[in-house]
Amino acid sequence: MDVPDPVSTLRARLAELADLHHAASILGWDQQTHMPERGAPARGAAAGTIDRLAHERTADPALGRAIDVAEAAGEDRGLIRAVRDDHERAARVPASLVTAMTEAAVAAQPVWAAARDADDFAPYAPVLRQHVANCRAYAACFPEVAHPYDALLQRFEPGATTAELRVVFAELRAGLAPLIAAIAARPDPGDLAGPFAVADQRTLALEMARAIGYDETAWRIDQAVHPFMTSGGREDIRITTLEDEASLAIGIFGVLHETGHGLYEHQIDPRWDRTTVGTGTSLGVHESQSRLWENMVGRSPAFWAHWYPRAQALFPTQLADVPIERFLASINAVRPSLIRVDADEATYCLHIVLRFELEVALIEGELDVDDVPTAWDARMRELLGVEVPGPAQGVLQDPHWAWGELGYFPTYALGTIVAGQLWEAAHEQLPDLDASIATGDLTPLRDWLGEHVHRPGRTRTGDEILRATTGRGLDSGPLLRYLRQKYGTLYGV
């Protein structure tokens, strides 16, 4: 009888887990793009079962033993570290708490939506209180962390700490405030006048996506109310978009953003196919890829040096008389505003700083749930100088807390910071980068990101990728330098 070798025993378990994650991704994609609305209850049940089966297998003590044996047999160290972390995290949290968190999230969705529609925080408060209690119970499963919020954060960003975030977020606040104030003193560049036919927006966006790496044989694009990227493996990348005839920016930059996410998954080394490390290493690094393509590339003068004539050809009546300088100013307008998802590149991170500070205070017990709206509104005034007219445009705007996902928001700002570091490093290592972008050739950047960021999947941490590529850990300096230079040129500030 054949004795299975130690490495292949672990790999078989990881293949089964990867297959369950694949199924969960496609079920989720289908739910948001194609499923008839009355299919929701059956889909919720099916997705719940797939998630439960994956969780049980991740927490299985036999997986822990297979990891030990494979490690001793010489399996890849990065893989061992990632899968051991998954296993220990899953095994540490009681199944009853996992179930309670899932059930609370399901129950919270309609309560949150109704509260938002009614512009009334009160009915949502008990739901949020339950999530905070569950999150504190979750954090208590990891007594070794320096701050309980670290345990929540690390669900999405392995290795990240509250202490580190406090430092970089303080630097962001300090660096962004004067920049935003200076821009606010300049005239607003105004919006582009549409309409921009949705079909032509899609044509332009897909031409850009193809220049980045989109390819019909391994990618697809669909409409979704809340655009996202998901995948059924490296060769089945699915981006979504929601065009609006009134806004060329939403159609174009949304696709560039999701293409950035998709390119990451698409360029992971095939050796990690059907393992649980063949995906992005963290939400923050993932977001760095979407932000980099959306903002640093997609809103740059070099990019539009190539693409603006094409945009003008597709939208002659709308853009023929708009000089490129005005176009660039418009797509880079900075306007402190209420809604995170509509925020511009300069103010976006302050929306995250606000959420981070409130989440930490909730977990510490320093902030009571009932006081959250007041605290929210006060910080919006302080950070962005805007008045919140009601909770629907304040604390109730995002679904993440209703999902119970405290610790998630910081990854958006981390992504922006990491994008700044990678963008600076790419320019140092590819001296002709802007010139190639200006000719429409995005392959040097794509290949550079593939080599330095994408290929290892989860076998390298975000910190390792940053240190190997930029020589430093997390650092807000490059992002602030990039923003100052960009807005200095655009606004003369």
Next chain:
Amino acid sequence: MDVPDPVSTLRARLAELADLHHAASILGWDQQTHMPERGAPARGAAAGTIDRLAHERTADPALGRAIDVAEAAGEDRGLIRAVRDDHERAARVPASLVTAMTEAAVAAQPVWAAARDADDFAPYAPVLRQHVANCRAYAACFPEVAHPYDALLQRFEPGATTAELRVVFAELRAGLAPLIAAIAARPDPGDLAGPFAVADQRTLALEMARAIGYDETAWRIDQAVHPFMTSGGREDIRITTLEDEASLAIGIFGVLHETGHGLYEHQIDPRWDRTTVGTGTSLGVHESQSRLWENMVGRSPAFWAHWYPRAQALFPTQLADVPIERFLASINAVRPSLIRVDADEATYCLHIVLRFELEVALIEGELDVDDVPTAWDARMRELLGVEVPGPAQGVLQDPHWAWGELGYFPTYALGTIVAGQLWEAAHEQLPDLDASIATGDLTPLRDWLGEHVHRPGRTRTGDEILRATTGRGLDSGPLLRYLRQKYGTLYGV
């Protein structure tokens, strides 16, 4: 501590199985409608894992014990019978044979496709030989059946027997031969002259589907190369179609066919949601529903009395000068031909009789795989009077044998026979049926089918449904009477 009650213990296991089947259905639907082509290897692996997990759970001895306990506690008898049958069938077949059959099916697909493209049976012979050997090994797991082919048949049609099929298929041969010969002596009605714009075909087909029960909140329609119906539960029905500008019939009757399948799943009693009995009771009964709507309703004079004016309005240049009599003759043309999926209502079953006879002879060992093409061609001459120019248009035309699914084809003819029985019974029990169809009101038939055929799902066998509804078991008489009457009127034979 709460002790779970015996019924809910079984139900929890069935819910998990239903969820895995749900996931498998959506993954399969996606693969055939939306997946980028390079996603195939990862999808094959994921679907294989979902199927394996479902098989393991179905064969699990703990499921057998849960069935015993739930039965003693008074669980529904029809449910108990169906799930015990699933369990015993799964438990009886060694996992090694299940794996061998799956792997042989996967390996056979490209071999079959290449052989068909090359119009050469020889490279496919070893593959078919392996499938026959696997099927014989499968049948040997069920030594209690009267004929080894019964075990293969009952994978798709519980309770069906080779002996019974031999009788009804002999009746069909005897009854159809003179009818087809008489029609062949009459002038061919000719085809309708197109083109028929695909978008207008879809409009017309969906209006008809809505009259049957299609509803955007719980159904959807997509394109697929080989149209099919699948579902993610009763409220998430997915039909597919492939229009051809040259043929109005393909676009219309394909949708009616799949809508018939969909309506069956849609009208199953909600009490069987998230169980493994909340689906059609057999492939034959399922096919009876698609055939009934496609042919008995969809190709009837009563149906077109309502719909022909609408078709003429959508296709004025193509149909305005075509009298309804000529239209009806054309959509009911009878032409013995080579390809099963293109066959008309009168000759279709003979394609199945041929396949049944060859499959039985292969399983009995009376026919060697190398002799299959010769046997095929001889029977085509004998049954349909057509000469097979080569294996691509003969033995290699269908994928089913490459899937290893011997025992499947008979369900297509069973469906046609059962449709005949139900159609006759519906007319007896709904005296105004044709009149309501002629006014465009399909609800009396829909509701009658819902009550008599759909609601019980798998808690009643096909035989029970037939006996309760028609007073008889499987009977080819009604189908033959229906065909003789219909073609007597159309062709004066």
